[in-house]
Amino acid sequence: MEGNGKPEGAMEIFGAQAHIYKHACNYVNSMVLATAIQLNIPDIIHTHGKPITIPNLVSALKLPPHKSNAIFRIMRLLTHNGFFEEEEEGYVLTASSRLLLKSEIQNLSPYARFMVDPVLLASWQVLGDWFSRNEESSSAFETAHGAPMWEICNTNSLFNNAFNEGMASDSQMMRLIVKDCGQVFEGVSTLVDVGGGTGMISKLILEAFPRLKCTVLDLPHVVAKQPECQNLGFLGGDMFHSIPSADAIMFRHVMHNWSDEDCVKLLKKGREAIIANKGKVIIDDMVLGAEKGNERDITEMKLIFDVLMMVLVTGRERTEKEFERLFIESGFTHYKIIPIFGLTSLIEVFP
Numbered sequence: 001m002e003g004n005g006k007p008e009g010a011m012e013i014f015g016a017q018a019h020i021y022k023h024a025c026n027y028v029n030s031m032v033l034a035t036a037i038q039l040n041i042p043d044i045i046h047t048h049g050k051p052i053t054i055p056n057l058v059s060a061l062k063l064p065p066h067k068s069n070a071i072f073r074i075m076r077l078l079t080h081n082g083f084f085e086e087e088e089e090g091y092v093l094t095a096s097s098r099l100l101l102k103s104e105i106q107n108l109s110p111y112a113r114f115m116v117d118p119v120l121l122a123s124w125q126v127l128g129d130w131f132s133r134n135e136e137s138s139s140a141f142e143t144a145h146g147a148p149m150w151e152i153c154n155t156n157s158l159f160n161n162a163f164n165e166g167m168a169s170d171s172q173m174m175r176l177i178v179k180d181c182g183q184v185f186e187g188v189s190t191l192v193d194v195g196g197g198t199g200m201i202s203k204l205i206l207e208a209f210p211r212l213k214c215t216v217l218d219l220p221h222v223v224a225k226q227p228e229c230q231n232l233g234f235l236g237g238d239m240f241h242s243i244p245s246a247d248a249i250m251f252r253h254v255m256h257n258w259s260d261e262d263c264v265k266l267l268k269k270g271r272e273a274i275i276a277n278k279g280k281v282i283i284d285d286m287v288l289g290a291e292k293g294n295e296r297d298i299t300e301m302k303l304i305f306d307v308l309m310m311v312l313v314t315g316r317e318r319t320e321k322e323f324e325r326l327f328i329e330s331g332f333t334h335y336k337i338i339p340i341f342g343l344t345s346l347i348e349v350f351p
């Protein structure tokens with residue numbers, strides 16, 4: 001019986017069962033994808049240059065022939081999920097698996113593998129405990145590891161590298177649109193990329209607008225040993241303590257890592273840094289609710305990221321109204337949202 005007393009048919013109940021199982025087993029999709037990347041399957045198909053059969057794939061993977069059936073089964077699932085297509089002569093790449101090619105500049109493999117890093121996954125095992133325990137841990141990640149994620153990045157170099165490579169691979173996607181952002185960088189001579197990681201987005205901005213001078217500010221262990229060049233400098237420091245002044249301060253995928261209170265602190269620091277130059281703050285983040293009605297996958301992805309931010313750090317995704325409140329509280333007077341492709345929007349915020 002439903003809550004309203006209407007009896008459900010067996011088909012409907014079996015549909016509900018399939019729905020539960022799909023969500024309960026979703027990790028299989030993530031793990032199979034990460035395994036295909038680990039085995040280099042997209043690159044092998046790419047190098048093959050024509051549709052590949054299972055025996056040819058197994059031989060190119062240098063796997064024992066008795067693994068053929070196992071490879072067929074993961075290829076069948078990945079094909080169903082849109083990562084490959086099966087033609088008469090064998091498997092070919094799709095737009096999604098082309099984005100996983102390690103030989104290409106736009107390569108999201110490090111991102112997809114980072115999402116199933118054992119250090120991250122440990123947070124999910126304790127999420128229920130984190131909810132019920134009345135303790136100080138700011139996130140389930142902290143409950144699992146005894147320290148916030150940024151501290152673990154500092155002490156675990158493997159995890160730090162996986163994180164930074166994952167973020168840099170995501171930033172590469174901006175290559176597709178950065179040259180169309182001329183009006184955002186018009187009149188900007190100096191830019192500080194706050195929490196800019198290993199500087200990928202600054203490098204892309206400089207490729208498109210070479211007259212700019214960029215400084216990447218991030219934690220010392222992230223920027224240590226990053227090669228500098230004429231227009232690109234790296235600064236190790238804590239963005240909550242000091243942000244150097246510039247015409248524009250950029251926070252790309254930074255606000256969503258932090259609570260409202262911390263965002264206001266960061267925005268105030270950003271405002272201080274641009275006020276003398278009559279500059280602006282540029283934010284690149286997801287805006288909840290900015291998608292059109294038919295973009296169900298994008299909405300789901302944003303909601304997933306919102307929970308990810310809660311579990312891994314102390315942040316959240318925000319609606320336009322929620323951003324607006326932060327801007328006003330930090331002393332800004334107006335802002336402009338430029339929706340860009342995919343999941344995020346650029347927000348220009350003016351003092």
Ligand SMILES: C[S@@+](CC[C@H](N)C(=O)[O-])C[C@H]1O[C@@H](n2cnc3c(N)ncnc32)[C@H](O)[C@@H]1O
Pocket residue numbers: 150167168170171194195196197198201217218219222237238239240251252253254257
């Ligand atoms: C989600 S990553 C975004 C990286 C980069 N902006 C991008 O879009 O790929 C957040 C960055 O904030 C940096 N970060 C965290 N706490 C920081 C702090 N107190 N001061 C400076 N950077 C910090 C992290 O090291 C990390 O590189």
